[in-house]
Amino acid sequence: MRGALLTAAAAPCSLAGSYLSTNAFNIMSSSLAQFIAGLGIVDVHEHHMPEILLNREVNLLQLFQQSYAGWTQARPYPLPAETRAGDPMLATPPPTSWEALEPYLHRSGSNSFVRNLVRAVTELYAADSAAITRENWAALDAAVRQKHSQPDWCSEVLRRAGVERVITDPYSDPLLDARHALGDNYSSVLRINSLACGWHPESRDHNGNRAHTLLARLGLKPVSFDDYLEALAKLVDGLASRNQVALKNALAYDRDVAFDEPDEKMARQAWGQQWPTVAERKAFSDFVVDRLCALAGLRDVPVQMHLGTAIIRGSHPLKAAGLIERHPCTRFLLMHLAYPWSRDLLGMAFVYRNIWLDLTWSLLLSPSHFKLALHEAIEMLPDESRLMIGGDNWHGEETYGTLKLARQLIGEVLDEKVSAGYFGLADAQRLAAKILRENALRFFKLQEP
Numbered sequence: 001m002r003g004a005l006l007t008a009a010a011a012p013c014s015l016a017g018s019y020l021s022t023n024a025f026n027i028m029s030s031s032l033a034q035f036i037a038g039l040g041i042v043d044v045h046e047h048h049m050p051e052i053l054l055n056r057e058v059n060l061l062q063l064f065q066q067s068y069a070g071w072t073q074a075r076p077y078p079l080p081a082e083t084r085a086g087d088p089m090l091a092t093p094p095p096t097s098w099e100a101l102e103p104y105l106h107r108s109g110s111n112s113f114v115r116n117l118v119r120a121v122t123e124l125y126a127a128d129s130a131a132i133t134r135e136n137w138a139a140l141d142a143a144v145r146q147k148h149s150q151p152d153w154c155s156e157v158l159r160r161a162g163v164e165r166v167i168t169d170p171y172s173d174p175l176l177d178a179r180h181a182l183g184d185n186y187s188s189v190l191r192i193n194s195l196a197c198g199w200h201p202e203s204r205d206h207n208g209n210r211a212h213t214l215l216a217r218l219g220l221k222p223v224s225f226d227d228y229l230e231a232l233a234k235l236v237d238g239l240a241s242r243n244q245v246a247l248k249n250a251l252a253y254d255r256d257v258a259f260d261e262p263d264e265k266m267a268r269q270a271w272g273q274q275w276p277t278v279a280e281r282k283a284f285s286d287f288v289v290d291r292l293c294a295l296a297g298l299r300d301v302p303v304q305m306h307l308g309t310a311i312i313r314g315s316h317p318l319k320a321a322g323l324i325e326r327h328p329c330t331r332f333l334l335m336h337l338a339y340p341w342s343r344d345l346l347g348m349a350f351v352y353r354n355i356w357l358d359l360t361w362s363l364l365l366s367p368s369h370f371k372l373a374l375h376e377a378i379e380m381l382p383d384e385s386r387l388m389i390g391g392d393n394w395h396g397e398e399t400y401g402t403l404k405l406a407r408q409l410i411g412e413v414l415d416e417k418v419s420a421g422y423f424g425l426a427d428a429q430r431l432a433a434k435i436l437r438e439n440a441l442r443f444f445k446l447q448e449p
Contacts, residue, residue, distance in 0.1 A: 256314025
């Protein structure tokens with residue numbers, strides 16, 4: 001398989017030296033640092049897609065453009081009052097130049113997204129430098145292009161990051177079988193946005209996906225609302241055949257996350273209309289999301305949900321409380337610590353025992369906020385199974401930097417807990433192993449690598 005990651009013979013503990021070579025772990029006790037450095041990671045969230053991850057013609061500018069650093073220059077999703085011709089992340093990049101790189105490095109150089117990518121790029125391509133400068137950018141660009149021309153480079157980068165398994169959200173193709181396309185250690189999730197917007201064959205989500213087009217690829221051609229509901233059940237029943245392990249609700253980029261009690265009559269009124277009313281569109285979307293969550297609960301399939309930022313006036317986690325209450329048997333993995341509303345999310349996770357938390361992205365948005373929120377999560381979550389981590393990136397280099405940062409920050413928080421006498425070293429090690437790999441293996445029912 002293309003892009004396979006760690007093999008069974010590649011022990012994660014053999015990577016410890018590379019992690020301990022950085023200064024980030026010097027502030028930690030050496031035993032805890034070594035333990036965390038030796039853990040493999042089960043990465044629960046990436047946007048690894050064949051057209052990006054396996055591209056053989058990647059340059060240095062592209063790494064910035066197709067990363068969260070790129071968000072500092074152009075937000076890739078539109079707000080309701082905006083329109084756009086296309087996703088700026090996926091636009092064809094020009095050749096790398098200092099003039100194109102400088103806005104990232106100087107105008108946005110203090111941004112955490114940028115700092116993370118700079119650290120990863122310089123460590124992977126220029127061990128003797130900690131910065132991208134006017135003097136070394138050309139050599140770095142040449143090294144990036146040369147390495148990406150090699151078919152195994154992305155696998156090597158992820159191996160260096162200690163990644164054992166990856167769960168990816170390939171939103172450009174929600175039906176992608178990632179194991180077949182990217183490697184044996186990949187699984188994927190089914191993004192449901194287009195399904196919630198599927199009232200008409202031409203309706204689409206913010207990524208441009210049409211539900212009816214996706215269903216037709218599986219031989220499903222609903223001509224009525226009832227046909228559509230039956231097709232949703234068949235779609236969920238076929239997850240395992242596509243090596244998909246969860247549903248993914250990223251509708252915070254299309255609408256608010258207040259999924260109200262299902263109104264079937266209003267939802268049916270939207271069916272077949274190219275331009276249903278706002279109320280009809282919301283009712284249709286609410287009904288479909290509710291139906292998918294019910295199906296997921298019956299089949300014990302997890303549901304990931306993006307919360308925080310996105311269309312920010314509608315993405316507060318408490319808006320999703322009604323949906324979570326209505327489906328107590330559905331396991332929800334709520335994402336990104338719902339930044340900036342992390343305390344509200346932690347309160348929800350204490351009250352609703354069908355909530356797990358994906359720490360992904362929050363550590364990139366603000367490492368200092370992440371550490372505070374993780375301290376509080378450790379103290380208040382009902383059990384140690386609730387936390388998981390991922391990279392949430394497009395290119396392997398950004399994943400490498402993100403997961404290295406995750407090891408550092410999680411280690412610092414756990415070390416502070418040990419130093420304060422909150423718990424002992426064995427407790428810290430047990431919790432680190434759960435956050436980095438064990439919780440994800442159990443939650444997604446994955447085989448041990």
